Amino acid sequence: MSELLLDIRNLRLSFFTPAGEVKALNDVSLKLEEGDVLGIVGESGSGKSVTAYSIMGLTVHPGRIIGGTIDFNSHNITEMTEADMRMMRGNEVSIIFQDPMTSLNPVYTIGNQIREVIMLHTDKNKAQANERAIELMELVGINEPIKRLKQYPHELSGGMRQRVMIAIALACEPKLLIADEPTTALDVTIQAQILELMIELKNKLGMSIIMITHDLGIVANMCKKIAVMYGGKVVEYGTTEDIFYNPRHEYTKGLLRSIPKLNDKEHKKLIPIEGTPVDMLNPPAGCPFAPRCESCMKICISKMPEYVDVAEGHYSACWLIQKEAFEQGGETNE
Amino acid sequence: MGKYVIKRVLLAAVTLWLVATITFALMNLVPGGPFLSEKTPSEATLKALNEKYGLDQPLIVQYKNYMQKAIQGDFGPSLKQRGRMVKQIITTGFKVSARVGGLSILIAALIGVPLGSVAALNRGKWIDNVIIVFTTSGIAVPSFVVSTVLMLVFSIMLGWLPTYGLSSPLHYIMPVAALALYPTSYIARLMRSSMLEVLGQDYMRTAKAKGLSQFAILFKHALRNAILPIITYLGPLIAYTLTGSFVVEKIFTIPGLGSDFISSIINRDYTLIMGTTIFLAFLLITMNLVVDIAYKIVDPRIKLK
Numbered sequence A: 001m002s003e004l005l006l007d008i009r010n011l012r013l014s015f016f017t018p019a020g021e022v023k024a025l026n027d028v029s030l031k032l033e034e035g036d037v038l039g040i041v042g043e044s045g046s047g048k049s050v051t052a053y054s055i056m057g058l059t060v061h062p063g064r065i066i067g068g069t070i071d072f073n074s075h076n077i078t079e080m081t082e083a084d085m086r087m088m089r090g091n092e093v094s095i096i097f098q099d100p101m102t103s104l105n106p107v108y109t110i111g112n113q114i115r116e117v118i119m120l121h122t123d124k125n126k127a128q129a130n131e132r133a134i135e136l137m138e139l140v141g142i143n144e145p146i147k148r149l150k151q152y153p154h155e156l157s158g159g160m161r162q163r164v165m166i167a168i169a170l171a172c173e174p175k176l177l178i179a180d181e182p183t184t185a186l187d188v189t190i191q192a193q194i195l196e197l198m199i200e201l202k203n204k205l206g207m208s209i210i211m212i213t214h215d216l217g218i219v220a221n222m223c224k225k226i227a228v229m230y231g232g233k234v235v236e237y238g239t240t241e242d243i244f245y246n247p248r249h250e251y252t253k254g255l256l257r258s259i260p261k262l263n264d265k266e267h268k269k270l271i272p273i274e275g276t277p278v279d280m281l282n283p284p285a286g287c288p289f290a291p292r293c294e295s296c297m298k299i300c301i302s303k304m305p306e307y308v309d310v311a312e313g314h315y316s317a318c319w320l321i322q323k324e325a326f327e328q329g330g331e332t333n334e
Numbered sequence B: 001m002g003k004y005v006i007k008r009v010l011l012a013a014v015t016l017w018l019v020a021t022i023t024f025a026l027m028n029l030v031p032g033g034p035f036l037s038e039k040t041p042s043e044a045t046l047k048a049l050n051e052k053y054g055l056d057q058p059l060i061v062q063y064k065n066y067m068q069k070a071i072q073g074d075f076g077p078s079l080k081q082r083g084r085m086v087k088q089i090i091t092t093g094f095k096v097s098a099r100v101g102g103l104s105i106l107i108a109a110l111i112g113v114p115l116g117s118v119a120a121l122n123r124g125k126w127i128d129n130v131i132i133v134f135t136t137s138g139i140a141v142p143s144f145v146v147s148t149v150l151m152l153v154f155s156i157m158l159g160w161l162p163t164y165g166l167s168s169p170l171h172y173i174m175p176v177a178a179l180a181l182y183p184t185s186y187i188a189r190l191m192r193s194s195m196l197e198v199l200g201q202d203y204m205r206t207a208k209a210k211g212l213s214q215f216a217i218l219f220k221h222a223l224r225n226a227i228l229p230i231i232t233y234l235g236p237l238i239a240y241t242l243t244g245s246f247v248v249e250k251i252f253t254i255p256g257l258g259s260d261f262i263s264s265i266i267n268r269d270y271t272l273i274m275g276t277t278i279f280l281a282f283l284l285i286t287m288n289l290v291v292d293i294a295y296k297i298v299d300p301r302i303k304l305k
Helices: A048-056 A082-088 A108-122 A128-141 A145-149 A156-171 A186-203 A216-223 A240-245 A250-257 A296-300 A317-325 B002-029 B044-051 B059-071 B086-121 B127-142 B143-157 B167-197 B200-211 B214-226 B227-240 B246-251 B258-266 B270-298
Strands: A003-015 A020-033 A037-042 A063-072 A092-096 A176-180 A208-213 A225-229 A233-239 A308-311 A314-316
Touching: A003 A208, A003 A240, A020 A037, A020 A048, A020 A063, A020 A208, A020 A233, A037 A048, A037 A216, A037 B200, A048 A092, A048 A176, A048 B143, A092 A156, A092 A314, A108 A145, A108 A156, A128 A145, A128 A156, A128 B167, A186 A216, A216 A233, A216 A240, A216 B270, A225 A240, A225 A250, A233 A250, A233 B086, A308 A317, A308 B044, B002 B059, B002 B270, B059 B227, B059 B258, B059 B270, B086 B127, B086 B214, B086 B227, B086 B258, B127 B167, B143 B167, B143 B246, B167 B214, B167 B227, B167 B246, B200 B214, B214 B227, B246 B258, B258 B270
Parallel strands: A037 A208, A037 A225, A092 A176, A176 A208
Antiparallel strands: A003 A020, A003 A063, A225 A233, A233 A314, A308 A314
């Protein structure tokens, strides 16, 4: 087993809005080993981005971590000073955002924005930083890097800008790269290129990646482990094989049913998950997915299920698993 | 860039010609003349004066004569201020007004920009509310009220500052403050809203994710983007403020250009009306060009065509 790089335990995070406390994360626990790729899947508002931002200390006001720990590289991030956090950001942990069109500052050159992070975290001077920037741009497949140094973001296409973002993220060879829906804002062919690039870079540089997406196709290609999030909770966690071939949570099953398949008959309708996402201001007492769950039982509404290990490294929080186990004469966790 | 400037200069010439023509027409449409007052001079004097200044000729000829000279930079003598040339009046007045106005613009920018930024960074907190109240009042209260209140407090009640003239640095404090209040407040409000918009931008999050300090994030990444609307506002502001304020100059007895704008019209001092109007138009056009070029420097996305 390789080293544990990231260990999030019972993370709870709330946004204190005028309308009340929005419990964005409710007991989120995740583990990531060095060199692994973890996919976090879930719909909008499930807490996947909030989880990622909290690792970087980027939680925005009025959000606040109210419980749990985030151990990165054996340091508890939740107790770090802001100065220590700054040393870590862009250096040991980097992030790529969803929309490359707006993630770069429009009034500074590409060169300036790549140099900035290099000069901040290393003692390279401007000329050395420039060299490194060119090297990085070649690494991420940007043509004519010397010319690009002097160009502004608006002179580059979306795909190119995302490559610049990746170059910035990789500038200090981070241990962990967080990709927050890195391809959502790009068109399909560019999406494929960027994902391919990320896999290639991972193999070359050996960093760990957290891939946040709502696209199951992406995680199937890239990730070793998958965490399925719903309503501020990780409802199922396992290897990619576990999740795709042996999903145990009803939400995961629903997600998989809603993907179109190539060998489906023509005109076959997709099966959507009925209902609307959880109201995070008034979350249900029981399983957050219960109101939308087709197999919902009485207990699901009143009580939150505990995690059950269904296999080595594959666990899920669903009462049905416990029910099945009980019916088969096994012991339940209750 | 060079091509753009040449184009703008040519356009400016056309604009100036239009301004001069319209002003010439309007001022002659207004009844009265420079030599009429309560004590109407005799027929003969009037005729002699009109003849001397060429006002007896048909308007079209007057217009032709004026324009011919104006193009060569000769704006003629003032009709009312005996023995003074229009150019001389404008130069002396402008020197005074520009000093007071320049100082107040400088102060407005130096206080307004940080004030607005502080308000935006502390959105919804008490300091933001204080700044909002202060700037709203600053915009709402007219300069003659500010001037008189300042005078009342600092000159009459406290006896700290002199009330008229510009003979020492102390003399500048009140007129500059009175002139600066409005632009300071306006810039602060503009800065607040533009800073709020910038703070919510994705690239600010990127800057933070790079590990930059709060200082670098604000001064490098936010300020340059947020300052753009201020630059737009500064162009006309500079032109208007440098040419003086009638009210403030009257209250503090400052021999600036501001009073000449108004008095020349009241006096029907035709040549001075033309001179001051063309001068203000020229300054405005120049400042707008400067602003456009400054804009291009600050924001590379702007294309000058």
